[in-house]
Amino acid sequence: MHITQYFFKIFFRIYYHNALEIVLVSAIKEFRPATPFLTPYLISAPKNFTNVQLYSEIYPFWTYSYLVALVPSFFLTDILRYKPIVITEAVALCFTWILLIWGKTIWQMQIMQIAFGVASACELGYESYMFLMVDKKYYKLVSSYTRAATLTGRFFAYALAQFLISFNYGSYLLLNQISFGAVCVIIPIAIAFPPITKEIIDSKVESQGKKAVDDMRQKETSEDSSDKTAKAKDSGDAKTRDIKERMEEYSHFILHELKIFKRNKNVLKWSIWWALTSCGFYQITNYVQSLWATMQIISDNFNGITECINTLIGAMISFSLQYINKDWTVHDELILSITSIIIAVLLIIMSQIKSVIIAYILYVIITAIYTLLMTAACATIASELNSASYGFVFGLNTFVALLLETAITFAFADKHGFALPIREQFLVYGGYFAIIALIFVIIICSQYIIRWWRNQPDNTMHNNISSCDNSTYH
Numbered sequence: 001m002h003i004t005q006y007f008f009k010i011f012f013r014i015y016y017h018n019a020l021e022i023v024l025v026s027a028i029k030e031f032r033p034a035t036p037f038l039t040p041y042l043i044s045a046p047k048n049f050t051n052v053q054l055y056s057e058i059y060p061f062w063t064y065s066y067l068v069a070l071v072p073s074f075f076l077t078d079i080l081r082y083k084p085i086v087i088t089e090a091v092a093l094c095f096t097w098i099l100l101i102w103g104k105t106i107w108q109m110q111i112m113q114i115a116f117g118v119a120s121a122c123e124l125g126y127e128s129y130m131f132l133m134v135d136k137k138y139y140k141l142v143s144s145y146t147r148a149a150t151l152t153g154r155f156f157a158y159a160l161a162q163f164l165i166s167f168n169y170g171s172y173l174l175l176n177q178i179s180f181g182a183v184c185v186i187i188p189i190a191i192a193f194p195p196i197t198k199e200i201i202d203s204k205v206e207s208q209g210k211k212a213v214d215d216m217r218q219k220e221t222s223e224d225s226s227d228k229t230a231k232a233k234d235s236g237d238a239k240t241r242d243i244k245e246r247m248e249e250y251s252h253f254i255l256h257e258l259k260i261f262k263r264n265k266n267v268l269k270w271s272i273w274w275a276l277t278s279c280g281f282y283q284i285t286n287y288v289q290s291l292w293a294t295m296q297i298i299s300d301n302f303n304g305i306t307e308c309i310n311t312l313i314g315a316m317i318s319f320s321l322q323y324i325n326k327d328w329t330v331h332d333e334l335i336l337s338i339t340s341i342i343i344a345v346l347l348i349i350m351s352q353i354k355s356v357i358i359a360y361i362l363y364v365i366i367t368a369i370y371t372l373l374m375t376a377a378c379a380t381i382a383s384e385l386n387s388a389s390y391g392f393v394f395g396l397n398t399f400v401a402l403l404l405e406t407a408i409t410f411a412f413a414d415k416h417g418f419a420l421p422i423r424e425q426f427l428v429y430g431g432y433f434a435i436i437a438l439i440f441v442i443i444i445c446s447q448y449i450i451r452w453w454r455n456q457p458d459n460t461m462h463n464n465i466s467s468c469d470n471s472t473y474h
Helices: 002-016 020-028 035-043 051-058 060-079 083-102 106-133 136-166 172-191 198-207 212-226 228-233 235-258 265-293 303-323 332-352 356-383 387-413 422-454 457-473
Strands: none
Touching: 020 106, 020 136, 020 172, 035 051, 035 136, 035 172, 035 265, 035 303, 051 060, 051 106, 051 265, 051 422, 060 083, 060 106, 060 265, 060 387, 083 106, 083 172, 106 136, 106 387, 136 172, 136 303, 235 387, 265 332, 265 356, 265 387, 265 422, 303 356, 332 356, 332 422, 356 387, 387 422
16 A cells, blocks of 8 residues: 555655656667667568678668767757657657567668667657756756656666567567657657747746846837838748747857866866777777677577666666765776776677677676766766756767767778678777776876876975965966
8 A cells, every 4th residue: 555655755856846747758778779779670581681791781780870960959849849859759760669669671670770869869859858848956856756757767668578488489570660659659649749939938937047048039029019010921030030049049158058167177078988988888888799700509598588688787886876975076087997998808708709798798898887987977977067068068978979970980890891790899899998008097097107206395385475476466
């Protein structure tokens, strides 16, 4: 009875804060049991693609399309009032699984990856919509519910997939059919989302201290009082001006926000780590199933349970870090360099071993390290910024990561580049993380050298004289 009352209480709190549809979509759109078994599905009958075709001709298109779609998604999200972007994500996911189920050729699978890249880029619009529809004081509450819904959807999807495959109750095709049904459900829900009105956007922007919208409103009011007839006649021109003004406002906003990295070294440092490490981690998650496929036999295909464990560990890390009062800016370069070295070593081992079980374990460890530090990075960067800058910095970090990933994908995975065998690719990824570690070791060494140089007697005296001169002038 108490458990029932507890869940009803949560349900009504979600409903009261206009977040029921958002939380529902978060759970359903992540309920994709086909995800852990994508590579086994595509290399088995009736698809019968080779593993080499997957990682050199098909999978790279997700990276390329994600990068290309991210830029218009970033700028059009606000201009199109968010909801169209949310619907686009739902439609793109649906189209992805249509091609997965009925597509048969390489070019159809490439289009499938392009559609999934568009859906990934539109995720930004979905997250922005969530925060616009919810009162600011309930951000943390609704965000936690949404995160819980996302993890719940993934956990049950992966668990179901592993159960069906391990006990021969279903095929890889069935997993994709279930995923297709789930993503189709979110289309009518997304269409039913309440629209984001101009008043909602203006109120949010004004609360963050932006005055540009106020000026636009005053201008529109003045025009309305002076000549209502002319304004009605030229309503189309007014809308065009509105979009142009917003784009100009975005340009000024971006130039202003870029100065954050100059003003705040912690934001710069953690953003560099974010972009570099996310690039490498995206590569790992994109191609790890192809690596596993070289080690697997039918009896040891545990992709689903591996992703289940990753989901549980991610949930525990995200939850527990709320209660750990750790200042991640203390010895952060040392932490980032050591963890990067650990990931590099684990990737090199993964590239050489023959046991898929050990590869699973190493992958879980790598994912746990990344999740821990990524959560810390988000918290550290957010603590240094005002709320108006979150989306820009996080979006820019993701864009840089994708830019780097595109270069790496084209160079080492794509058939137009070196098209390295999958084991050699993971050897390269290990070297990539070693370079990340080296970058932060260089930062540590340079800081010690600068500190040592400043503490030298001659330099100390020079600094004191300079400070005295400055005080005299002032």
